[in-house]
Each structure stands twice: as C-alpha cells, then as structure tokens.
Amino acid sequence: MTHQSQAEREAQLGAILERCNDLRLSPVPKEGSLPEGYTGTLGHFPVYFPEEIAHACGLLPVNILGGGNKLEMKHADAHMGSFICSICRSTAEMGLNGSLSGLTGFVTHPICDAAKHLGGIWARNFPEQLAQILYLPQNPNTPGAVSYVAAEYQRLRGEFEKKAGHTVDDAALSRSIRIYNRNRQLLRELYAIRRDEPWKLSCTEGYLLLRARTRIPCEEHNALLEAALPLIRARDRAAQDKPRVVFVGGFCEQPPLEMLEAIDDACYVVEDDLLIGLRWITSDVPETGDPIRALAESFVDRSAASPVQHDERKSKEGYLMEMIESSRAEAAIVTAAKFCEPGLDEQVAWSKHLDEVGIQYLVLEFEEKMTSFEQMAMQLETFAESLLFSIA
Amino acid sequence: MTTETPAKPGAAAAADAPGEFNAHLEGQQLFKAWYSGLEQARARGQNVANVFVMGNAVEILRAFDFQLVFPEINSLQTGVRKVSEEYLRDSEDYGYSPDVCSYVKADVGLILREQKHPSGTIPKADIAITSNMCSTFIKWGEIWERMLKTPTFTLDLPGQRSANWQVRQGDAQHMADTKWVEAQFRDLISRCEKITGKRFDMDRLAEVEDRVNRMVAHWNNVMAFNRTCPAPYNAMLDGLTYIGIMNVYRGTDEGVEFMRRLEESLRAKVARGEGRVAEERFRLLFSGTPCYVSMRRLVELFESWGGVFAYSDYLTFAAGGMDAAEMVYDTSRPLESLAEITAMAAQRGLSNQFFAHERLAQQIKDYDVDGIVFHGIKSCRFVSSGMADTRNYLNQRLNIPSLYIESDLIDPRYWSDAQIKNRVDAFFESLQQRGGTPPAPGGKHSSTPIGSHS
DSSP: OTTSOHHHHHHHHHHHHHHHHHHHHSOOOOTTSSOTTOOEEEEEOSSOOOHHHHHHTTEEEEEOOOOTTTOOOSSGGGTSOTTSOHHHHHHHHHHHTTTTTTOSEEEEOTTSHHHHHHHHHHHHHOTTSEEEEOOOOSOOOSTTHHHHHHHHHHHHHHHHHHHHTSOOOHHHHHHHHHHHHHHHHHHHHHHHHHHHOGGGSOHHHHHHHHHGGGTSOHHHHHHHHHHHHHHHHTOOOOOOSOOEEEEESOSSSOOOHHHHHHHHHHOEEEEEOTTGGGGOBOSOOOSSSOHHHHHHHHHHHSBOOOTTOOOTTOOHHHHHHHHHHHTTOSEEEEEEETTOHHHHHHHHHHHHHHHHHTOEEEEEEEOTTOOOOHHHHHHHHHHHHHHHHHHO | OOOSOOOOOSTTSOOOOTTOOOHHHHHHHHHHHHHHHHHHTTTTTOOEEEOOSSSOOHHHHHHTTOEEEOHHHHHHHHHHTTOHHHHHHHHHHHTOOTTSOHHHHHHHHHHHTTTEETTEEOOOOSEEEEETTSHHHHHHHHHHHHHHOOOEEEEOOOOOOSTTOOOOTTSHHHHHHHHHHHHHHHHHHHHHHHHHOOOOOHHHHHHHHHHHHHHHHHHHHHHHHTTSBSOSSOTTTHHHHHHHHHHHTTTSHHHHHHHHHHHHHHHHHHHHTOOSSSSOOEEEEEEEOOOTTSHHHHHHHHHTTTEEEEEETHHHHTTTTOOSTTOOOOTTSHHHHHHHHHHHHIIIIIGGGGGHHHHHHHHHHHTTOSEEEEEEETTOHHHHTTHHHHHHHHHHHHOOOEEEEEEOSSOGGGOOHHHHHHHHHHHHHHHHHTTOOOOOTTOSSSSBOOSOOO
16 A cells, blocks of 8 residues: 555545446346355345345345445336435336346335335235345334344344255354354445545445345445545545534435535535445444344344434434534534434424534435435535534 | 224115114214323323234233323324325425425324324323334334434334245244244343333233234134135225224224124124125125225225225235234233244235235235236335236236226325226226126125135
8 A cells, every 4th residue: 555656546436436336336246146145135125134034044134225326116106106306216216117026035024114115015026036024113212122033034044044045053053143243344444434534535435335234245334435545545636615514314215416516515424324234333242142132132232323223312302412422523414214203303493403413404304216416516615605604 | 993984885784773783884983982091091000002903012011001192003093094195295395395294294294283183182101012014114113213212123024035935833834933023022021021110920921912812803703704605894994994993903802892792793794695795796805904094985996887895905914913823822821822923924914015916916816806906106115116027927827807907005195086997987898708706696696605714
C-alpha cells in the first residue's frame, strides 16, 4: 500500500466500488453460477434474517431488495394492489417474471402485513420453492423470548437441511458465526470512518460496499471489505463545508442510488439505517456453546432498532436521538418509502420529537422506482444551506 | 361491528314474529350500555384497558375486572355515525398520511379531540394490549405510548409459517408455540397485578373462560346456520352486529345470553325456511373488511339482485379465529388452556389471512357459494395485500367467479357509488350468463341444509 500512489489507490478503490455496483445490479446467481461450496440460494426479505443458518447449510443468503428503478412492471399489477409499497410489488414482479426462479427458498418476516403476504404469494405462485414466514417476535421483552427464537431458528435449520439434502452440525454453524462476526467487525469499522472522517467515504460508497454482501458469500465480502478499508483510510481528501446528518427510513425499501448521491452532494451522512438488517446484530455473536441459542440471544439482546421491530427497551425517538448523538450529527433526514405504513407512522413521530428537542430535519418521501431527483436535490440544497447558516 | 338496524330487503321477507328476539335492537342496547360503562369506568374505580378484536387477552383482563375499550370499534362507529371524515381530517392535519390505516387516523383524531366520541367520552387506558396479528396494531400502540403515555404490552402470537401448515392441538409445534404464548400471559398477569393492585384469581379466569366457551358454542351454530339455503342472515350486515357483541361482551353473562337467544331465533327462522332475502338467487362469500360508512348501501346493491353474503372471513378473523369446534377452554387448567387455544386460534383465524387461498377454498365449499366478493382497502394491508393474487389463484384453480371492489373502512372519500354499482351489476350479469339461477319463487334453493350444525 505504501508504495502505491494516491491515484493508484483511488483506482483500486474505484474498481472495488464498481464491482459492488455491478453486484447491486446483478441477478440472483442460478445453479451453475453458484460460488463454490453452495448448493442453492436462499432469498430473504428485509429486515433481519439470520444468514448464518443458511450459510452453514450451503445456501447462499441473497437479500431480496426489490427491483430498483430499472424494472418494468408487467405482471405484479394483477397480483398486488397499486397501494402496496414498491418493494413488495417489485419483489412479486421479479418472482413472476422469472428473475428469482433460481431461488431454493424465500423467507419473509412479520415486519408488516404486506411483507407477510409475500409468503402466501410465493406459496401460490412458486410452489417449487421453500416459502416461509420467519416469525421473529414483536415482543422481545418477555422472559422466554430467546427460547422461542431459538426454537424458530431450529425449525428453519431443519427446513434448510431438507432443501440442502444434508444435516448441518453445530460446528458448521459456529464456523459461519465466526465468518459473520468478522463481517460485523469490518462493517463497524466502515461506519466509524463515515462517522469520524465522512469526507473519506460518501454515504453512496458506504452503501454500495455494504450492499455487496447481499449477492456474494460472507467470506468473499470480508475479503472485499479488508481490501477496501485501508484504501479508504488512505484517501487524501479535504473536509468540505457540509452539515453532518443522520439518514433514517432506509430499513426496508431502498432509496435509489441517485437519491443517496443527491444527499451526498449536500450533506455528510454520518449515520444511517440503510439495510439495517445486515448490521442488526450490534456486537459479536458468542462463538462457543450452542450456536442457535447464541444467534437467538443476539437477536433479542444485542440488536439494532427499526420502525418495524417493537421493543420496549428502544423507543423510536430514543434510538434516533442515540444515532444523532453518537454520530455527532446536527440534523436528520427523515424519509419514508411511499405506501410504507410503518415508515409513514414513524415519520410523524420523529418529526414531532425533533420539533420538541429543537433539532432540524428534512422530511422526504421516496420510492425505489423514482427516476427524477431534481426537486429533491433542490430541497436538500436548501436544507443544507439553512443548516450551515443556522450553525454559523 | 355496526349497531345500525339493517333494512329488511324485499317485501316478501318475513318480519320478526311478535316477541321474537330482535338481534339488532338488543345489539344496539348492549352497545349503548357498553359506551355508558366506559364513561362510568373511572367513577366506579375500574381500571381500563385498550384491546383489539384480534389477538387480545380479554379473558385475563376480565379476570382483573378491566373495563375494555375497543379502539377499532370506536373508529368504525365514527363511520357508522357518518362523522369519520372530521376525525380523519384532524389526524391528517396533524401529519398522518392518507396511506395510513383509517382506523388509526380516526383514533388519533379522537385523541386530538380529548377522547370525545359521538358515543361518549372514551376513558384513557391504564394498559393497552397490542399484538402482531395485524402489524398496524403495534404501531397504533406506539402512538398511545407517545400521545397518551399508555403502557403497552405486545402479545406476540406465532402465525402460520407456510402453506399447508398442519398444526394440530397438542403436537410438537403447537406445544412450542403455546409455551411462548403462556410465558407472555404470565408476564401480562404480573403487569396487571401491578396496575390494579389485585392478585390474579385463577378461578375467575376459569369462570370467564366458561362463559366464552358457551358464547363460542352458540356462535359456531350461528355461523353454521348460514350454510343452509336460504341463508337466514347476511354475514356482512346482520353479522356485523353479532360479531360486535362477540367481541365487546366476550366472557360476560350478557354475551352468553345474547348468543343463546340469537341462536334460538335463527334456528326457528331456518326451521321456517325463511331467508335473509325474499328470493335468494346467489350465495356469496365476502372477503375483507366492511366499509362502515356505506355498508348498508353495499349490501343493498347485492341484495337487490338476490345475492346474500352467506359467509365472510371477517366473521372469522374479527372474532379471533374462535369459530371452530376445537376452540374450547379446559377450565380445569385455565391458564395453560388459554395459551393453547390462543395459539391455535391465532393461526386458524388470523395469520392464515396470509395464505388465504387455503381457507377460502374450504369456505367456498362449506357455504356453497356462487361467487366471492373481495373488498380491498387501500389503508388495510392486513386484508388487502394478497387479495388480488388470491383471487387469481382461486379463479384459475376453482373457476369461481369473483368481484373485486375497493373502498375504505370508514373514509367516505373512497366510496364511489356509481362505480361500485356498475361493477356489482356487471358481476351479477356475468353470474347470470354463467347459468346462474333465474329468479324463482322460493329462491335458489329451498331450505337445503348443507353443513351440519347440530
């Protein structure tokens, strides 16, 4: 690294980011193009999914994140109402147009009712795939929650074993946990750069690096991050006069990349909840003892927060304030995906709270399929200017 | 869950015999008494709990003598009384999107109006029970936490995980789910003890359960009567009164008596061969929730063609999935049994909404229906998200005619009378073209019992 010039390092990092973007746009790997050691793919809908279980079974965990703004809707209109959020509709479309035909299974979660309905839509239209709702509890506070989650994980493990055609021992699960723990550590480092030196890594770049895990094995993603992190740290970039903001509302449906770029142009996003499910477990999962129980305990006791997970220990206002304070942000961008009821509910709660505590914020509504960003860019620019003037 | 008196369709429909039980009138009186009880709760020194119609813990709360508030019923009553738009607009002015559940928004409107409801002042709750049965319940509870500082308890009821999910009482999966539900009930009980300052009384729980058992037994027979042709009641009009009582008076003596007398009167009606409509030409299944601002009008559009809603899945899921013979509490071990039945009912009646094709296929047969009417609600993802796909599936697999209409639970801005009438008329014309039963004296069938309802 020390022998490389700044331009060479930037080119190397550019190539990594280019690959990440290609992965973002790439289809789900089908049989024949699966990475070595994998016998199938396990599609999982946001937010959180214990990828370690599928990973240990040799099923590549693939996060199904909708169709973005390049997908043409031809079939979904006849299967889901126009009032349903875009990620659910485009996921159905991708199933119906064959883009997800290579999946061995599809797991959705009780994050909202539209997401739960995807389980039924999958069962009716793609009976050859394993279609499951993983009932992660909306009450993680009652004693017994860990045992319940562990039982659910064991059930899922059994389903995956049947699909994979072989059993998976605890040692294999512990190996997967170790690989994912390494990933968690690397992602914490990535976000620390965003927090401490945001001029070195934009929100868009950080997002692409994170999202790459949704298409490749975790061990490969670890190698990618291990290559990228030193290159990011060595970047020689001067800090600009931009406000530090927190972005919320990206826990499920993903904002278009162009929207993140528009935000980057105006602000430093020093913390966000984009793909929070991939960072759900906030510290290492114990690598010894019963691996299933360790994963269950981590879900209940060492986890992040989102508008679609109820937890008495984490009020929605409380965790937003913690994000703002821990990242030393001065403002927030409070977004919600169009037709996302939980997101729209939270937008009201967050706005009222930020009014109360006197923190400035910008409310934005987005849709994964949006293609015009001029108006949003103008709103962001005005917001950033008002922040800079008020801070000055 | 309306209390308005449904108009009798057609001149030939038999009037209630003198002295006969009038379910609508009795229902209205019971609802009035309930609202009056809400207003007096504080003066009586009663604690108050907010509960939803699905996935609640009413039996435990009644054992603690909580006065129960059903916020969904408060919201729908604003629709029945034609004032919902005012509450909805208040909520939207406060910041809630048009895409948010209109029940939630009417309730936020109620909070903004200091709990002033057309039926009286609604007391603020000491605890709210939410559940994962409908995801909006949880967000709704968080609004109470925020705006009213109400402590909430979220009951997590494991649902149906996949298609062909065969869970039977006592099997390993059912027992695993039961264990989790029971742990939560024990947690809830300790919280209720703190709120009320009372010790939990297992005998009182058993008494409440005994009353629920009796109500449910009558309710199951009431449901089964509509398998008879002609159907003695309309599931989406008369049925809304019945379901309202099933919820609000669940586990009470008044509830048992209402259901007993209802069963008795309907049994007599069936014996007389009387139907809800004078000439039953089409038996229909209604899937979805009502549109409380225009329900009478909607039913009228169907009944004018001789179409009667013999069954609605609303009567199943909005009664907590209890309409099955196996939903009987074992009062000798009340808490364990409550957990067992709750775990079963949650899957049978509620979470199977997500795999609706399975139960609808069965209900089409059970109620011998000629077609299904799907009622999509933009702001209710629980019932609406999978509706179009389910409809496609059933059309293809069972060749069952269906109609899809869209409006709202209580938002009159989404009711388009001319458009809905056109669609309903076209649906019946197509049913006739498919060889539907022509008008005939005595209706489509003549008192043919289809299902067993002994």
